[in-house]
Amino acid sequence: MNKGKTETLLMSISGLLWLAMVGLAGAGHWLAGLYALLGLLLVYGVLGTSHKGRFDLRLVAFPSLVWLVMWAAAFWLGNHFAELYAGREPAFTIFGFHPSFAAIVVLFWIVPTLLMGFGFEAVKDRWLSQERWDEFLRRVHGTDEGEDREGRE
Amino acid sequence: MSEWAKYLILASSFSVLAISFGIGLWAKKKVTSPEAFFGGAKIFGPLTVGLATMAAVGSAFAVVGVPGLVYSTGNTILLFMFAAPGFVFGYLVIGKKVRAMAEIGTVASLGDLSDLRFNGHRGIKLILSLMLFIGCAMYLSAQVEACAKLFENLFEWNKLVISVVIFAILIAYTVLSGEIGGILTQAFQGFVIVLAGLIFAIAFFVVTGGFGPVLEAISGPQGAAAGLDPSAMTAWGSLPGAYSFAWVMLPTLGIMCQPQVLTRVMMLRDPRELPKLSIYAVSTNMITGMMVMAIGYCAIYLVANGLVEIDHPDKAVFKVADYLGLVAQLFVYPAVLAAALSTSSLFLSLAGNIVSRDLPGSLGVTFSAARQVTVSRIAMSVMGVAAIGFASVSGDMVAILGTYGFGTLAAATFPIFIVGLLWKGATGRGVMTGMLAALLATVGGVTIELLNRFGLADFAWPGGVPWYVFVMAAAVVVTIAASLLTTADTLDRRVEMAMEL
Numbered sequence: 001m002n003k004g005k006t007e008t009l010l011m012s013i014s015g016l017l018w019l020a021m022v023g024l025a026g027a028g029h030w031l032a033g034l035y036a037l038l039g040l041l042l043v044y045g046v047l048g049t050s051h052k053g054r055f056d057l058r059l060v061a062f063p064s065l066v067w068l069v070m071w072a073a074a075f076w077l078g079n080h081f082a083e084l085y086a087g088r089e090p091a092f093t094i095f096g097f098h099p100s101f102a103a104i105v106v107l108f109w110i111v112p113t114l115l116m117g118f119g120f121e122a123v124k125d126r127w128l129s130q131e132r133w134d135e136f137l138r139r140v141h142g143t144d145e146g147e148d149r150e151g152r153e
Numbered sequence: 154m155s156e157w158a159k160y161l162i163l164a165s166s167f168s169v170l171a172i173s174f175g176i177g178l179w180a181k182k183k184v185t186s187p188e189a190f191f192g193g194a195k196i197f198g199p200l201t202v203g204l205a206t207m208a209a210v211g212s213a214f215a216v217v218g219v220p221g222l223v224y225s226t227g228n229t230i231l232l233f234m235f236a237a238p239g240f241v242f243g244y245l246v247i248g249k250k251v252r253a254m255a256e257i258g259t260v261a262s263l264g265d266l267s268d269l270r271f272n273g274h275r276g277i278k279l280i281l282s283l284m285l286f287i288g289c290a291m292y293l294s295a296q297v298e299a300c301a302k303l304f305e306n307l308f309e310w311n312k313l314v315i316s317v318v319i320f321a322i323l324i325a326y327t328v329l330s331g332e333i334g335g336i337l338t339q340a341f342q343g344f345v346i347v348l349a350g351l352i353f354a355i356a357f358f359v360v361t362g363g364f365g366p367v368l369e370a371i372s373g374p375q376g377a378a379a380g381l382d383p384s385a386m387t388a389w390g391s392l393p394g395a396y397s398f399a400w401v402m403l404p405t406l407g408i409m410c411q412p413q414v415l416t417r418v419m420m421l422r423d424p425r426e427l428p429k430l431s432i433y434a435v436s437t438n439m440i441t442g443m444m445v446m447a448i449g450y451c452a453i454y455l456v457a458n459g460l461v462e463i464d465h466p467d468k469a470v471f472k473v474a475d476y477l478g479l480v481a482q483l484f485v486y487p488a489v490l491a492a493a494l495s496t497s498s499l500f501l502s503l504a505g506n507i508v509s510r511d512l513p514g515s516l517g518v519t520f521s522a523a524r525q526v527t528v529s530r531i532a533m534s535v536m537g538v539a540a541i542g543f544a545s546v547s548g549d550m551v552a553i554l555g556t557y558g559f560g561t562l563a564a565a566t567f568p569i570f571i572v573g574l575l576w577k578g579a580t581g582r583g584v585m586t587g588m589l590a591a592l593l594a595t596v597g598g599v600t601i602e603l604l605n606r607f608g609l610a611d612f613a614w615p616g617g618v619p620w621y622v623f624v625m626a627a628a629v630v631v632t633i634a635a636s637l638l639t640t641a642d643t644l645d646r647r648v649e650m651a652m653e654l
Contacts, residue, residue, distance in 0.1 A: 004577065004578070007575075007576055007577065007578065008576070008578045008637070011572065011575070011576045011578065011579075011633055012633065012637065014629075014633070015629065015630050015633035015634065018626050018629050018630050019626070019630060021402070021626075022618070022622060022623060022626040025395060025398045025399075025616050025618045025622070026614075026615035026616040026618055026623075027615070027616060028395075028616045030394040030395050030397060030398035030616065030618075031394065031398075033398045033402075034397075034398055034401055034402075037398075037401065037402050037405065037406075040406070041242065041405065041406075044242075044246055044409075044571070044575065045242070045245075045246060047246070047575040047576065048245060048246030048247060048575060050575075050652075050653065051653055051654065052653055063241075063245075064242060064245065067238050067242070071238075078387075078388030078389070079388065079389075081387070081388070082387040082388050082389055085387070086384070086387075087384075089372050089383070093364075093365055093368060095363075095364060096363045096364030096365030096366070096367070096368060097364050097368070097386075098368060098386045098387050098388075100387045100388035100389075101228050101386060101387060101388050103388060104228070104231075104232070104235065104388045105235075108232070108235055108236075109235035109237070109439075109442065110439070112238045113235075113237040113238050113241075113435050113438075113439055115238075116237075116238040116240075116241035116242065116245075116431070116435070117241055117431050117432045117435045117436065118432065119241075120241050120244070120245055120427075120428040120431050120432075121428040121429065121431075121432060124425065124428045127245065127249070127428070128249050128424060128425055128427075128654065130425065132654065133423075133424060133425060133654075136253060136256075136650060136651075136654055137256060139647075139650060140253075140256050140257060140647050140650060140651075141256070
């Protein structure tokens with residue numbers, strides 16, 4: 001399958017995931033809707049790495065996929081402890097937080113935020129190298145028909 | 154609170170306005186062209202852009218609305234504030250493509266960006282302009298509401314008079330230096346918010362002794378006596394689960410395409426500085442998150458222990474600051490004003506851009522550079538009046554108004570800038586159809602909400618999911634489906650290169 005078709009397939013999947021996500025939430029299954037959101041983010045993550053006919057799956061794996069896995073864990077743990085201690089005081093706390101919210105603080109907020117922020121800096125050259133940007137500028141500011149043809153080839 | 158303390162707080166708050174005005178004056182010399190005035194200057198580094206973005210995204214919605222909701226319904230709204238990884242994800246996925254588009258032609262507004270991607274499609278630009286205008290009014294009304302609460306708490310001044318005075322000063326400095334002054338004043342205002350955040354976070358631990366005592370207070374008999382719900386402290390808070398869903402989904406997907414984010418990326422000097430920008434934006438965002446959690450939790454602790462009474466959630470931030478004393482008040486009140494001003498100036502500039510450039514452009518009319526600036530000034534004034542009007546008729550809390558604006562803006566921009574820049578198969582006709590669906594759904598959604606508000610209807614959205622989620626989904630799904638059914642457009646080779654970067 002060529003790249004254009006793969007992009008179209010991925011975008012079509014994203015459309016279905018939007019429907020699934022909102023449909024699940026609208027039907028009362030909001031937690032399942034959150035997991036569908038993670039799938040949707042993954043699709044956008046893959047599409048965002050597209051460069052000259054290729055997707056950079058290593059760039060998807062880190063940091064985006066690690067982040068999404070953490071969020072999945074946060075949702076599961078958050079919901080598990082919220083249901084376990086529904087209507088009563090929790091048997092223990094973490095840093096003084098209700099255990100279900102502690103999962104959110106650690107795995108939804110602090111660790112993934114730092115991971116994404118510093119992880120992005122760590123993969124900066126893979127994401128956009130100086131050479132690739134310079135090449136883009138050279139071609140954009142000097143684009144003429146000849147270079148256009150060359151680019152298409 | 155003594156009278157002299159009130160006037161000292163007023164002076165500290167107005168010093169934020171005065172310094173912002175001064176920055177605007179200083180920045181005027183950097184406005185060397187209409188494009189620079191409207192946001193086409195790629196001259197800023199990651200720290201300035203990061204602080205400005207955080208301040209513009211944060212807004213009074215965060216500083217006033219979120220603590221109010223934390224106090225009244227618990228942790229649900231914190232999911233919105235904690236979704237900071239979505240910031241970085243947005244830059245990772247779409248940042249370099251947006252910045253690359255700014256190299257192709259003169260890009261000073263979102264309409265210019267849309268023109269480049271969709272070959273000057275007037276219909277898309279027209280609907281984008283209308284949707285952005287509606288979203289701006291909603292977002293601005295949240296800022297109006299927050300400023301009104303601030304001064305009501307201090308002096309019980311008339312809400313309408315307060316709103317008019319604040320907007321008059323704001324418009325004055327925004328029209329002076331346009332987006333150049335806008336980004337610099339927002340960076341300064343971001344710094345004020347961060348400073349207040351650090352002070353509040355420390356004050357929280359001093360007053361409460363940590364998160365454990367807050368949980369104990371709300372779970373004990375005194376919490377029940379104060380009418381507080383212990384389930385507020387769980388992961389999902391005390392609101393129905395549909396809100397947890399909406400308030401995770403909305404910032405995560407919506408932040409990628411918020412005008413506050415897109416327009417700032419276009420002003421960054423070098424796209425390879427986007428990762429640094431991310432670090433500045435998310436670390437300051439984390440401090441803001443910590444601040445609003447601390448204020449909300451402090452309010453719960455103080456009310457549960459009978460130390461403070463809060464009659465309206467939007468007053469929580471001020472009541473807590475008043476309890477903490479003059480030092481906290483001298484930082485918190487200016488921070489609220491800074492948050493409201495930073496977002497308002499951005500959205501006023503955006504409204505000015507829409508009316509003086511994008512909307513006429515979509516109708517085939519072009520104003521001269523001088524006329525654009527005049528029309529922009531008039532548009533800002535009209536937008537200020539619209540925002541004050543919306544705030545007074547909706548009667549919603551600051552945070553709820555903020556989410557309305559956030560959702561509407563995301564529905565307007567997602568089809569064009571996310572679907573459009575990630576997929577060459579997104580056609581002009583497809584996006585136009587998606588945008589039309591978004592516009593109709595937004596008008597329908599707002600109408601239903603207003604009818605419900607005035608008791609003229611009793612419509613419940615499926616699953617209790619907020620209306621703007623359906624609007625966003627409709628916009629995206631219709632865009633994709635219609636694009637699949639229509640023939641692909643021929644793209645400018647340079648646009649293709651930007652999309653493939």
